[in-house]
Amino acid sequence: MKILVLVKQVPDTATQVKIAGDKKSIETAGITWIVSPYDEFAVEEALRIKEKRAQGEVVVVTLGPERAKEALRSCLAMGADRAIHLLDTAWDSADTLAAARALAAVITQEAPALVLAGRQAIDDDMGAVGAQVAELLGWPCASWIMEAVVNDAGNAIKVGRQVEGGLEVFDLPLPALCSAQKGINEPRYPTLKGIMGAKRKEIKEMKAADLGITPEPAVLSVVGLEPLPPRPPGRILTGEAADVAKELVRTLREDAKAI
Amino acid sequence: MAGAFWVLVEDDRQGSPKKVTAEVLGEASRLAGQAGGEAEAVWLTDKATEEGLSQLAEWGAKRVWLIENPGLAPYRGEVWSAALADLAAKESPKAILGAVTTRQREGLARLAARLGAGLSADSVAFAIEGDKLVATRPVYAGKLTAKMTWSKGPWLATLRPNVFRPLDPQTGAKAQVERPSVTVADGQMKLVERKEEVSTGLPELAEAEIVVSGGRGLKGPENFVILEELAKVIGAAVGASRAAVDAGWRPHRFQIGQTGRTISPKLYLGFGISGAIQHLAGMRTSKVICAINKDPEAPIFKIADYGIVGDLFDVAPQLTQEFKKLLDKS
Numbered sequence A: 001m002k003i004l005v006l007v008k009q010v011p012d013t014a015t016q017v018k019i020a021g022d023k024k025s026i027e028t029a030g031i032t033w034i035v036s037p038y039d040e041f042a043v044e045e046a047l048r049i050k051e052k053r054a055q056g057e058v059v060v061v062t063l064g065p066e067r068a069k070e071a072l073r074s075c076l077a078m079g080a081d082r083a084i085h086l087l088d089t090a091w092d093s094a095d096t097l098a099a100a101r102a103l104a105a106v107i108t109q110e111a112p113a114l115v116l117a118g119r120q121a122i123d124d125d126m127g128a129v130g131a132q133v134a135e136l137l138g139w140p141c142a143s144w145i146m147e148a149v150v151n152d153a154g155n156a157i158k159v160g161r162q163v164e165g166g167l168e169v170f171d172l173p174l175p176a177l178c179s180a181q182k183g184i185n186e187p188r189y190p191t192l193k194g195i196m197g198a199k200r201k202e203i204k205e206m207k208a209a210d211l212g213i214t215p216e217p218a219v220l221s222v223v224g225l226e227p228l229p230p231r232p233p234g235r236i237l238t239g240e241a242a243d244v245a246k247e248l249v250r251t252l253r254e255d256a257k258a259i
Numbered sequence B: 001m002a003g004a005f006w007v008l009v010e011d012d013r014q015g016s017p018k019k020v021t022a023e024v025l026g027e028a029s030r031l032a033g034q035a036g037g038e039a040e041a042v043w044l045t046d047k048a049t050e051e052g053l054s055q056l057a058e059w060g061a062k063r064v065w066l067i068e069n070p071g072l073a074p075y076r077g078e079v080w081s082a083a084l085a086d087l088a089a090k091e092s093p094k095a096i097l098g099a100v101t102t103r104q105r106e107g108l109a110r111l112a113a114r115l116g117a118g119l120s121a122d123s124v125a126f127a128i129e130g131d132k133l134v135a136t137r138p139v140y141a142g143k144l145t146a147k148m149t150w151s152k153g154p155w156l157a158t159l160r161p162n163v164f165r166p167l168d169p170q171t172g173a174k175a176q177v178e179r180p181s182v183t184v185a186d187g188q189m190k191l192v193e194r195k196e197e198v199s200t201g202l203p204e205l206a207e208a209e210i211v212v213s214g215g216r217g218l219k220g221p222e223n224f225v226i227l228e229e230l231a232k233v234i235g236a237a238v239g240a241s242r243a244a245v246d247a248g249w250r251p252h253r254f255q256i257g258q259t260g261r262t263i264s265p266k267l268y269l270g271f272g273i274s275g276a277i278q279h280l281a282g283m284r285t286s287k288v289i290c291a292i293n294k295d296p297e298a299p300i301f302k303i304a305d306y307g308i309v310g311d312l313f314d315v316a317p318q319l320t321q322e323f324k325k326l327l328d329k330s
Helices: A037-053 A066-078 A096-110 A129-137 A192-198 A241-254 B019-035 B050-058 B077-091 B102-115 B221-234 B242-246 B277-283 B312-329
Strands: A002-006 A009-011 A033-035 A057-063 A082-086 A114-118 A141-150 A156-163 A166-173 A176-180 A203-206 A220-227 A235-237 B005-008 B039-045 B063-068 B095-099 B118-123 B125-129 B132-139 B144-150 B155-159 B176-178 B190-196 B210-214 B237-240 B267-271 B288-293 B306-309
Touching: A002 A037, A002 A096, A002 A129, A009 A066, A033 A037, A033 A066, A037 A057, A037 A066, A037 A114, A037 A141, A037 A176, A057 A066, A057 A096, A066 A082, A066 A192, A066 A203, A082 A096, A096 A129, A096 B102, A096 B118, A114 A129, A129 A141, A129 A176, A129 B077, A129 B102, A141 A166, A141 B077, A141 B102, A156 A176, A156 B102, A166 A176, A220 B118, A235 A241, A241 B288, A241 B306, A241 B312, B005 B019, B005 B102, B019 B039, B019 B095, B019 B125, B019 B155, B039 B050, B039 B077, B050 B063, B063 B077, B077 B102, B095 B102, B102 B118, B102 B155, B118 B132, B118 B144, B210 B221, B221 B237, B221 B312, B267 B312, B288 B312
Parallel strands: A002 A057, A002 A114, A057 A082, A082 A203, A114 A176, A141 A176, A235 B306, B005 B039, B005 B095, B039 B063, B063 B176, B095 B155, B118 B155, B210 B237, B210 B267, B267 B288, B288 B306
Antiparallel strands: A009 A033, A141 A156, A156 A166, A166 B190, A220 B144, B125 B132, B132 B144
8 A cells, every 4th residue: 555645844833933035935044944743754654554555665755855855864764656747847836735735746646545635734823735635636635534444455545534523533545645733643753774774775856847747826925934933921910829810810800901 | 716715614513603714804805905906705514504604604605615515524624625626627716715623724735635736724914916915924933924825826824823814794694505415425534432522611722812821830730720720711721831731631642742733822821831942833823922031031021022020829829810800890
């Protein structure tokens, strides 16, 4: 069974981000890049499905600049078999839909039985690409999955999708796309052997023309980035617990009108 | 009607629209007022109620598009997007707005792909500028905000709960109810079962107006009961930091932060939470932030409106008592 995993390289949560000169993007110098954490859950789940079936192939795909290869390399070190890097300046200003069209084209070429993605990438937090890929392919999709079991025949997947107030368990015929929520698994750390082995694994670069598509201009685009407006300085209450509690409740009611 | 601002109804699966839909209808009404259109509700459900339809009118919907079909429950993105796209193709709305809920986030993404439209997810503000809509949304763990615009319509967006104000209730308002003929496909995915969470009797985290949250300072799962007692008094939801969730003290669905839920309550009270960036990403748009922590250097104090440097095990029970006194009086 071939499983394709969609991943994205994003700035580490703790890294400082600065607005670039164009006021629409961030300074990339000095940023620590990681594989978006939800995507790691997806890679881990794909590897577990493959290991349980004792056969199959896990292919990781990303769309991004040259540096995104590091993210692919990390996934190969975890155990993915090969990688595809969609690398073309024509995608530089891609919105989620342009990215989804490119990914859908790769999926059509690769014809996997299952596509996994993270629930959202933690840079722009749009959380749309996975569902959009499924829509473009006419596939069923389940987002925010907390559990996944592929049947023995390899033609259906049973997933638990997190919704408000509970978990909905669905059967999806394959091919299908699912996006991983935190809690589905604990991603493995690459072993030294995995890291060494990853250097020999294939990362295939593809341009838009290789997929037979011409990227369309973005429908949704960033007009500008802004720093957060600073919050007014807070007030620190000190004293005995009983006194500060009393004062906090009073001020929340009378000054902040928050209760 | 061309120019309409559509609002997808989020309901409780029992025929009643949820509060977040009042917020989205409120914003849609304000935007439609500026752009020259009207707010309309679109309700995909297996079961609508008369009360629900009246509710939507009182929240500002001038018209309700009701697609009532057993195939629409439970929510399946493939079925929803096809039905909505069918209706949108006939009616050409100017905008289609929803709430940040698990189903509307996914459903609107699918719909955007089907319509070739742009989607601004998890938006926290809007402005009509000339003939354009500009949306504001947090990015990079909430460290920056991005202003977004669309090169063409329809404008699709999801709105963060608790950020937008509902209209003053339009008591007695009536909406025209349309029951359009729309194809509801069979869908490929089949529901096996729904596992309900054990109800805590407290509000849902993402929608709660007050959230009480606990971190590593709680020292163990057994101590969350201290926060639950406080939460019961003030009608709050109880959340947790990643540290508390990763330690196994609370299930993941209670995690607030970048790899958990994003919340924006009127009042946030954090106990024993240091305020790592990953946590701030999930709560920094809260209106009033209170932090209780022993460590005066905890980063959460930098964004807190009110801070108490002290032992939460002393302060929390006192707060419960004080809130009780206050609320018993009023």
